[in-house]
Amino acid sequence: MSIALNADEQDLQLAVRRYLDTKIAPLVAEHEERREFPWEVLAGLYEFGYVRGMVAAEHGGDELSAMMQAVLMEEAGRCWGSLRTTVNVQGMVAMLLSRSGTPEQRGTFLDPMLAGARFGWFALTESEAGSDAGALTTTAQRVGDRFVLKGRKIYITNALGSDFGILVARHLDADGTDLGVSAFLVEAAESPYGVSEIAHMPVRSTSSCELVFDGTEIPAANLLGEPGSGFxxxxxxxxxxxxxxxxxxxxxxxxxxxxxxxxxxxxxxxxxxxxxxxxxxxxxxxxxxxxxxxxxxxxxxxxxxxxxxxxxxxxxxxxxxxxxxxxxxxxxxxxxxxxxxxxxxxxxxxxxxxxxxxxxxxxxxxxxxxxxxxxxxxxxxxx
Ligand SMILES: Cc1cc2nc3c(=O)[nH]c(=O)nc-3n(C[C@H](O)[C@H](O)[C@H](O)COP(=O)(O)OP(=O)(O)OC[C@H]3O[C@@H](n4cnc5c(N)ncnc54)[C@H](O)[C@@H]3O)c2cc1C
The missing domain is CATH 1.20.140.10 (Butyryl-CoA Dehydrogenase, subunit A, domain 3)
Incomplete structure (x- = not known):
């Protein structure tokens, strides 16, 4: 226990460590071997502030301090890398929905996420746009009341296992004008896209996926935040x-x-x-x-x-x-x-x-x- 933490932070660390040691650690070996993640355990972890901590209180989150979140991530990492990776991505998706989502988007995606009923991916990386993320070429072009998506993303954590995600893509107007890079919400059920697992070495209970958008259509209302704010x-x-x-x-x-x-x-x-x-x-x-x-x-x-x-x-x-x-x-x-x-x-x-x-x-x-x-x-x- 570090004296750099105050009493509340120490209490959180002790409580979450006890929970992870008793409820989650016994699941690790079996799930790593099967390369599966026990999604059903997440809702219990959200009670400590995982994922909810990244969300504003007015949107149903816990709005935890960065220090409290640091403690949560430290404990997740001590227990299980696949868990740490999973709550990190879920927290990022929830945070972006809280910061940029419309009330309708929050109702459809964020509220069920915070209840542990929906899970999301976050897709930025492409084969020619990794460290140089600004070089991305995936496009979302406005056609009537829809966006048409074209491109591929790689290494996307838990795209298998999630039922929607946030896609970062080049935003084209109806006439092809480039409006910059925007973020878009994509629902697996209503806007089918290709998703396949890329075999990988670490965090074996997560999936690392390639996503293929070949004319996938999403409603215009699924633009997340302002045009050009995606990056x-x-x-x-x-x-x-x-x-x-x-x-x-x-x-x-x-x-x-x-x-x-x-x-x-x-x-x-x-x-x-x-x-x-x-x-x-x-x-x-x-x-x-x-x-x-x-x-x-x-x-x-x-x-x-x-x-x-x-x-x-x-x-x-x-x-x-x-x-x-x-x-x-x-x-x-x-x-x-x-x-x-x-x-x-x-x-x-x-x-x-x-x-x-x-x-x-x-x-x-x-x-x-x-x-x-x-x-x-x-x-x-x-x-
Ligand atoms: C397990 C895992 C999960 C991931 N999950 C996601 C996800 O959910 N969503 C998502 O969008 N992405 C995800 N990624 C992608 C990740 O963000 C990229 O792998 C990372 O940004 C590096 O890009 P790259 O792999 O293309 O490597 P590259 O950019 O090709 O880098 C190759 C090497 O070149 C070096 N390099 C690159 N540019 C420079 C430079 N200017 N100067 C010096 N050295 C340089 C790098 O440091 C590296 O050593 C994930 C990756 C992994 C491995």
Whole structure:
């Protein structure tokens, strides 16, 4: 328990950790093996502020502080990477609906989401537009009272399992005039689109999908926010997503630390516990120092957001450091386990795979460095 947290934040951390340890942790191994997510558990988690915390109180949300949300993400990451990824995406979709949705859109999509009855995807990335998201080519052209969608998205989390989503696309007027990048709500049932799973390494209980829009039609009323505001909406969500991912990575590092301590006390070689070897102690302490440093950077970014700062620099720093630290923590924890670390019966095998995710979505480590470099040096190395 960190003294950087106040009493309410500590209470939340204890309560959610207890719940995740008893109700969710027992589900992990079975669902990872089947590559399925237990969607029915989410409504219970929303009671703690997951997803609802990102939504304004006037729209039925809990409107939690960034610090409270950081605590929730840290605990989700300590328990299960697939859970952390899932609540992160659901929270981003709910937040965008709360910030930009019309009352009708909130009634159709947000209200049932907050009740755990609907789930959404968020699609920005394309095969030629990853880090360079502004290069996206998917279009939504106005035709009468509809938009016609054309293009492909890749790596879209949980598009299988969700019944609607937010598509970020180039907005074309009826005569083909480019109005900029906008966000659009797409319902799977009324506007069928192609969706297929892309086999992937980490967070195995999530799906990572390709979406194909080949003339898919959506009602004109499904434009989310102002024309041309899609990229701005996406970037606002990505900034919070960065902090969420950073704190999930801190939780994962914490899980690596706990696993390494537990295993090194149990495992005996050369007639004694391996915890007695100095080189094992070095690895365990390195995980602990990295985890605590990462945690404080994440908490600092959350406090900056709560103080009203735009905190892009702090969120980038947290995403960069916490993500890279999770990879190092998982590598060291696996090494402490020896051969057992590569066997699926020990959780470090999963931590190692999931840690690879921490440095890529929501802006790779390299992109975070370039964002911070631009702020420090006043010149952009991105283009
Ligand atoms: C598990 C997972 C879930 C995801 N979920 C979603 C989702 O739900 N919705 C969504 O829209 N997207 C999602 N993504 C996509 C994710 O946001 C992108 O993968 C990420 O932005 C990187 O884009 P890319 O994969 O195309 O890599 P690229 O941009 O092609 O990068 C390749 C390499 O080049 C480096 N690089 C790129 N540009 C520069 C530069 N200017 N200078 C230096 N180095 C550079 C990168 O750091 C990286 O090392 C997900 C990805 C993963 C892996």
């Amino acid at each position: 701005r909406q996406a970037m606002a969500a990505v900034n919070i997503g960065r902090l969420n991912m950073a704190m999930g990575a801190v939780g994962l590092s914490q899980a690596c630390l706990e696993a390494a301590v537990r295993f090194s006390k149990e495992r005996r070689q050369f007639g004694k516990s391996i915890a007695e070897f100095q080189l094992i102690q070095q690895m365990v302490v390195d995980i602990a120092v990295g985890t605590q440093t990462a945690r404080l950077l994440g908490y600092d970014a959350a406090r900056a957001l709560d103080a009203g700062a735009d905190a892009r620099y702090e969120c980038s720093m947290a995403k960069y450091y916490c993500g890279e630290t999770a990879g190092r923590s998982a590598t060291l924890a696996l090494q402490v386990h020896g051969g057992a670390g590569l066997m699926e019966e020990f959780p470090v095998e999963r931590y190692f795979r999931d840690a690879r995710e921490a440095t890529i979505p929501e802006g790779t480590s390299q992109i975070q460095v370039l964002q911070m470099g631009r702020q420090l040096l006043g010149v952009s190395a991105l283009r």
